[in-house]
Amino acid sequence: MRTPLFIRSILLLGLLAPVLAQAAELYRYVDDRGVVVLDRHGVPPQHIGRGYQVLNEQGRVIREIPPAPSAEEFQRLQADKARAAADAKLLRLYASVEDVERAEARRLAELDSVIGLTQGNLQALRNQQDNLQKQAANHERAGRGVPENLLAQIANLEQEQASLQRDLKRYEKGRVEARSSFADDRQRVAELLGQTP
Template sequence: MLPVLLLHSTQLDAAQGAKGQVLYRYTDRQGILVLNEMVPPEYVAGGYEILNLSGRVLEVVPPQLSPEEYEAQRQQEAQKEADRKLTKRYNSVADIESARKRKLAIVEQDMAIMRSNISSLGRQIAEEEASAARTQRGGREVAPELLQRIVDLRKEVSVLRERLSRRADEAFSINQEFDKAAARYAEIMAKPLSD
């Protein structure tokens, strides 16, 4: 048991008058438990207790966490919250797989439409280029509007290919997200209820 350093009764009376109804108990550098009307700033980070005048503990102020301990605690709390949301949203791994399929179906449908549009635009470009080639073979100059249409169609194809690539990346991300969700859900459900 740690030795306790008590204040003289005159100091105790002063503490009652100055602070009202509380005293503070903390451990000093020598490991001695000190009872005082205030906690010196250098001991605040080590934690302390607030007591009423009869010695009953009213509040315990825990020691300040180190940056590493704080970060670990923050990550643990964030994981608990993420787990709570996951188990609230899904009832089983099968629910997670069903949600994955629905989400991917929307992306795949969008990608199929884009592929179809790219194919259609490709045919239009081929027709316009064939028309321009016939005009040139006939010794005539190709109309600027036709050349501009070809340029515009190629730009449209380029934009669609870029969007298609982004959607493919999105599908990959969706799969990764649902893989993690399914694995974490299975992990949570495998834990004993006491956790």
């Protein structure tokens, strides 16, 4: 039977093993004067960005921490990372150039439909306004004043038409942007898949 002291010693050794193993590590870095420094306590914060090595008790490199990238390198790495993410997303959406073309056709058909509806609504409002203006002209020809509610209806129709015209411009701009975006997607998918667009 083992004694409690023996068991406590084993437990204590188990707890201290990571600490002792870490204490045996050396950190090698270059200081401000260009001198190689070995330190058991770690790398001072001002030197971490230059990179360093972690050595075991025999002096062998067990880990190497590379230098931090410069601001330009960091921006390039971030741009590359963003591009890779965008490419991955694009390839999840489209398996081929034909998929891009089908998506473009669907989107343009949707926009054409909305543009057609908006133009139809705009024409209907113009027809209503023409009828109301004819009624207003009849009142004036008869020597009567134009009723306020008739003038208010004409003004409302003008506002609705202006709103629809703004919507129409937005949809047409969206159509141009969609064509451009799909052209870019088609080109990039072709590059990624090694196909000709």
